[in-house]
Amino acid sequence: MREGFNSNVFINCPFDDEYKENLRVIIFTVIHCKFNPLISETKDSGANRLDSIIKLMKSSRLSIHDLSRNVSKKAGEAMRFNMPLELGIDLGLKNSEKIDLKDKVSMVIDVTGKDKNQYFYQKSISDLAGNDLIIYTQSELISLVEAVRNFLYIQKVDEAPDQHTNIWDDYNMFKAEYIENLEIDKLTINRVIQSEYIDIVQGYLDNKSK
Amino acid sequence: MKRSLHISEETKAKIVASAKPDPSKVHVLPRSGGWAVKREGAKKAIRVVKSKTRAGDIAHKMVEEGKFSSVVIHRKDGTFQRGA
Numbered sequence: 001m002r003e004g005f006n007s008n009v010f011i012n013c014p015f016d017d018e019y020k021e022n023l024r025v026i027i028f029t030v031i032h033c034k035f036n037p038l039i040s041e042t043k044d045s046g047a048n049r050l051d052s053i054i055k056l057m058k059s060s061r062l063s064i065h066d067l068s069r070n071v072s073k074k075a076g077e078a079m080r081f082n083m084p085l086e087l088g089i090d091l092g093l094k095n096s097e098k099i100d101l102k103d104k105v106s107m108v109i110d111v112t113g114k115d116k117n118q119y120f121y122q123k124s125i126s127d128l129a130g131n132d133l134i135i136y137t138q139s140e141l142i143s144l145v146e147a148v149r150n151f152l153y154i155q156k157v158d159e160a161p162d163q164h165t166n167i168w169d170d171y172n173m174f175k176a177e178y179i180e181n182l183e184i185d186k187l188t189i190n191r192v193i194q195s196e197y198i199d200i201v202q203g204y205l206d207n208k209s210k
Numbered sequence: 211m212k213r214s215l216h217i218s219e220e221t222k223a224k225i226v227a228s229a230k231p232d233p234s235k236v237h238v239l240p241r242s243g244g245w246a247v248k249r250e251g252a253k254k255a256i257r258v259v260k261s262k263t264r265a266g267d268i269a270h271k272m273v274e275e276g277k278f279s280s281v282v283i284h285r286k287d288g289t290f291q292r293g294a
Contacts, residue, residue, distance in 0.1 A: 140242045142241065142242045143242070162253060163253075165241065165246075165255070166253050166254070168241070169237075169239050169241075169246060169248055169255070172239050172240060172284050172288055173237065173239070173250070173284075174225075174229070175288035175289075176282075176284055176288060176289055176290045177225055177228040178225055179288060179289050180289070180290060181221045181224050181225045181228075182217065182221070184218075184221050184224075185217055185218050185221050187217060192217060196216065196217060199222075200217070200222055200225055200226065203222070203225075203226040203229075204225060204226050204228070204229045205229065206226075207226050207227065207229040207230060208229035208230070208231070210230075
């Protein structure tokens with residue numbers, strides 16, 4: 001794996017149980033494409049959370065921002081501002097005076113939903129107009145693999161990533177083994193911390209390519 | 211808040227070891243709007259068909275023909291369908 005700024009991908013997304021499968025899919029795809037995923041959970045919890053996140057952003061040329069929690073599901077439920085806040089900070093870093101951060105590239109993604117298309121963003125975050133927004137389908141997470149894979153494909157990698165269908169098949173083969181083996185430790189898939197999941201996926205894909 | 215537990219080193223090793231492809235196995239895997247029949251370790255599917263039953267039939271026939279030793283069927287939720 002290429003270490004460092006050019007190969008690091010900061011992932012800004014929800015961490016609730018409902019989203020965890022999407023995050024597992026993103027992490028698997030990023031590692032499969034030979035990039036290095038960074039999420040805020042992977043750093044020490046003692047430090048100020050926002051400081052830790054900014055540190056991760058500064059060390060990542062690429063970032064993936066999932067804004068799918070930008071509407072509340074029911075009346076009175078607060079929408080989540082963490083993801084738009086972190087996207088704003090990341091865009092701010094890119095536009096700062098620091099030369100080495102000017103190469104930063106961000107991908108903004110969201111799930112399909114009622115009234116959720118590019119016009120939704122013209123209303124909710126109109127300053128994002130002109131930026132690519134990739135919409136994926138929650139019921140067909142292969143569309144998320146395709147979005148992430150295609151984003152990474154155009155980032156001047158030495159070696160082109162596999163087709164998204166192959167990454168998706170590999171994910172399903174991995175996941176079946178993963179779930180079955182977790183049962184031995186009496187663990188369910190959502191109880192594993194993401195940094196441990198990253199280590200296992202890394203080990204699995206390294207062994208697969210040997 | 212639910213506590214996250216650590217996976218034992220033995221289990222991690224088993225998961226990592228399972229990555230080594232066994233080309234004698236053929237898998238039936240969920241795809242968008244269909245099912246893929248694919249040799250373990252291959253980059254491309256042998257066939258992609260709409261029905262899971264049809265994909266299973268194709269895979270089992272290839273085992274009968276001696277092209278593979280066993281069929282591994284997956285569910286849409288990502289688990290193995292055992293006893294298939």
